[in-house]
Amino acid sequence: MPGAALEIEGLSVRGARGRALLDVPRFAVAAGTALAVRGPSGAGKSTFLHALAGLVPAAAGAVRWDGEDIAALPEPARAAFRRRRVGFVFQEHLLFEELSAPENAAIAALYGPRAGRDAVHGRGRDRLAELGLDPGETRRSDTYSGGERQRIAVARALATDPAILLADEPTASLDRANADRLADELVRLAHEEGRTLVAVSHDPALHAVADRVIDLADGRITEDAAP
Numbered sequence: 001m002p003g004a005a006l007e008i009e010g011l012s013v014r015g016a017r018g019r020a021l022l023d024v025p026r027f028a029v030a031a032g033t034a035l036a037v038r039g040p041s042g043a044g045k046s047t048f049l050h051a052l053a054g055l056v057p058a059a060a061g062a063v064r065w066d067g068e069d070i071a072a073l074p075e076p077a078r079a080a081f082r083r084r085r086v087g088f089v090f091q092e093h094l095l096f097e098e099l100s101a102p103e104n105a106a107i108a109a110l111y112g113p114r115a116g117r118d119a120v121h122g123r124g125r126d127r128l129a130e131l132g133l134d135p136g137e138t139r140r141s142d143t144y145s146g147g148e149r150q151r152i153a154v155a156r157a158l159a160t161d162p163a164i165l166l167a168d169e170p171t172a173s174l175d176r177a178n179a180d181r182l183a184d185e186l187v188r189l190a191h192e193e194g195r196t197l198v199a200v201s202h203d204p205a206l207h208a209v210a211d212r213v214i215d216l217a218d219g220r221i222t223e224d225a226a227p
């Protein structure tokens with residue numbers, strides 16, 4: 001199982017003029033959990049996700065993935081951690097529109113170590129097929145539908161075989177049927193493949209299939225429960 005366990009302790013993230021953006025005294029998630037994060041606009045959901053990926057510096061505290069405190073690492077090491085262990089899915093798929101689906105799915109091969117490139121291409125193609133897309137297609141990604149593009153983005157996130165999947169409103173740009181399908185697929189990746197999923201989402205369909213849902217308000221966790 002590739003999943004990673006998360007443990008947060010005394011985490012504080014601050015913005016301009018020292019404003020508190022996130023304050024999480026203690027929080028833990030077991031490897032292979034599908035966690036949904038919800039809360040009103042400005043509650044700190046994206047900041048929370050970014051802190052989990054080491055994309056924002058912590059003013060204090062620890063963010064440990066399998067015991068490794070990424071908040072204590074210098075940026076190059078955090079970037080290496082992200083490349084090695086984290087897959088991202090965004091609200092807007094953020095594909096390179098002029099590239100084909102398999103090229104987008106394997107984009108990590110451009111940045112990762114040379115030795116792993118063939119594996120990234122192979123996994124990208126396999127994931128596209130698994131998600132119902134033809135891995136032999138050469139047409140531009142902007143010719144795909146919104147639902148298909150989001151599936152290409154999921155294939156891209158999985159091509160590096162990440163232990164951790166971070167998603168920011170992954171279903172928000174999709175119609176109901178595609179949103180339901182994607183929510184099920186993301187949770188399946190946690191349950192069947194053991195990846196740890198943290199999905200910021202206001203989609204009740206995603207909350208319903210997650211193992212756990214937390215509420216954020218003013219940068220703090222206010223509720224933490226099974227759905």
Ligand SMILES: Nc1ncnc2c1ncn2[C@@H]1O[C@H](COP(=O)(O)OP(=O)(O)OP(=O)(O)O)[C@@H](O)[C@H]1O
Pocket residue numbers: 014015016019021039040041042043044045046047048
């Ligand atoms: N670097 C920063 N400096 C100062 N303030 C920031 C910074 N980054 C975010 N903020 C503020 O922190 C608060 C939380 O932002 P965040 O994007 O995490 O909220 P969110 O819950 O994801 O909101 P939304 O649902 O609208 O995307 C907001 O008020 C935002 O303006």
